[in-house]
Amino acid sequence: MTSLPNPDNRPLLIGPPAGPEAPFPFRMEGEVISGFGRGSKELGIPTANLPVDDENTWIKNIDSGIYFGWASLKLPASHPNSVLYQKPSTSEPVMESIPTPEEQQEQQQQQQQQQERGGGGESAQEEKLIDQQTGQWQIYPMVMSIGYNPFYKNTVRSAEVHVLENFGADFYGVEMRLLVTGFIRNEKDYSGLEALIADIEFDCEVARHSLARKGWRVRELGVVQEGEEKGELDGSWLVR
Numbered sequence: 001m002t003s004l005p006n007p008d009n010r011p012l013l014i015g016p017p018a019g020p021e022a023p024f025p026f027r028m029e030g031e032v033i034s035g036f037g038r039g040s041k042e043l044g045i046p047t048a049n050l051p052v053d054d055e056n057t058w059i060k061n062i063d064s065g066i067y068f069g070w071a072s073l074k075l076p077a078s079h080p081n082s083v084l085y086q087k088p089s090t091s092e093p094v095m096e097s098i099p100t101p102e103e104q105q106e107q108q109q110q111q112q113q114q115q116e117r118g119g120g121g122e123s124a125q126e127e128k129l130i131d132q133q134t135g136q137w138q139i140y141p142m143v144m145s146i147g148y149n150p151f152y153k154n155t156v157r158s159a160e161v162h163v164l165e166n167f168g169a170d171f172y173g174v175e176m177r178l179l180v181t182g183f184i185r186n187e188k189d190y191s192g193l194e195a196l197i198a199d200i201e202f203d204c205e206v207a208r209h210s211l212a213r214k215g216w217r218v219r220e221l222g223v224v225q226e227g228e229e230k231g232e233l234d235g236s237w238l239v240r
């Protein structure tokens with residue numbers, strides 16, 4: 001159980017144990033774009049915005065509100081949260097011994113042989129290409145807000161996703177896919193920021209608890225914790 005304040009006595013679990021009910025799940029995808037720059041990071045709740053465009057037609061017909069489900073991000077290998085990430089070597093000065101004239105000659109011969117074989121290190125441009133190609137889909141639970149954010153009185157409709165993970169760096173421009181599994185509540189206006197933050201934090205708990213059930217956990221995650229049952233929800237679209 002959670003120890004977070006729950007003023008409206010909201011339920012922690014949404015939907016039946018067997019899994020999402022029709023019309024869910026919905027799919028949405030796009031590149032992460034900038035939002036309204038209100039510095040939601042300072043609130044501890046950064047939200048990755050997706051364009052609400054013709055590719056995502058369902059979003060135009062869906063009620064505004066707070067939803068939950070799974071997000072997958074195609075993080076490039078250079079992102080610190082990528083499974084492919086390799087920490088850069090330390091910039092501390094390394095004490096190297098000065099090579100003897102024989103060693104210098106050997107090094108020169110090796111370099112010459114490498115050039116003759118057409119080898120040599122990748123250029124910065126080639127490295128960047130490899131980096132983007134090796135990006136790999138990684139799946140996380142998420143909560144999202146669709147609508148006009150009545151607290152801020154927006155005039156355009158937005159789709160904003162808070163991914164339930166701590167990231168070591170931003171991921172603007174990265175491809176994101178969503179499997180929206182259920183509806184949590186309507187958007188609300190608040191008398192103060194604290195009340196908005198408390199409600200969002202409770203939304204995160206609702207998502208964590210609801211998605212932990214095997215009917216709601218995507219198969220593609222495998223077994224993350226010891227003793228956990230494998231998820232039964234088809235999340236193949238998130239990683240293909």
Ligand SMILES: Cc1cc2nc3c(=O)[nH]c(=O)nc-3n(C[C@H](O)[C@H](O)[C@H](O)COP(=O)(O)O)c2cc1C
Pocket residue numbers: 035036037038039040046047066143144145148149150151152160161162186187188189196199200203204
């Ligand atoms: C789970 C969740 C629930 C939210 N609920 C509300 C809400 O009830 N009312 C509201 O005005 N905004 C709500 N928001 C939107 C926040 O106000 C929004 O993330 C904030 O305006 C930051 O916008 P920005 O990232 O574009 O700067 C919610 C956001 C999330 C992620």
Ligand SMILES: Nc1ncnc2c1ncn2[C@@H]1O[C@H](COP(=O)(O)OP(=O)(O)O)[C@@H](O)[C@H]1O
Pocket residue numbers: 032033034035036037038039040041042045046047048049161162163164165166167169170171172
């Ligand atoms: N857990 C997270 N969930 C969503 N976005 C995150 C998260 N951690 C870092 N970010 C990054 O923060 C950005 C959103 O920051 P935010 O302060 O809400 O600004 P804006 O909405 O104006 O783009 C996202 O686009 C993403 O790159």
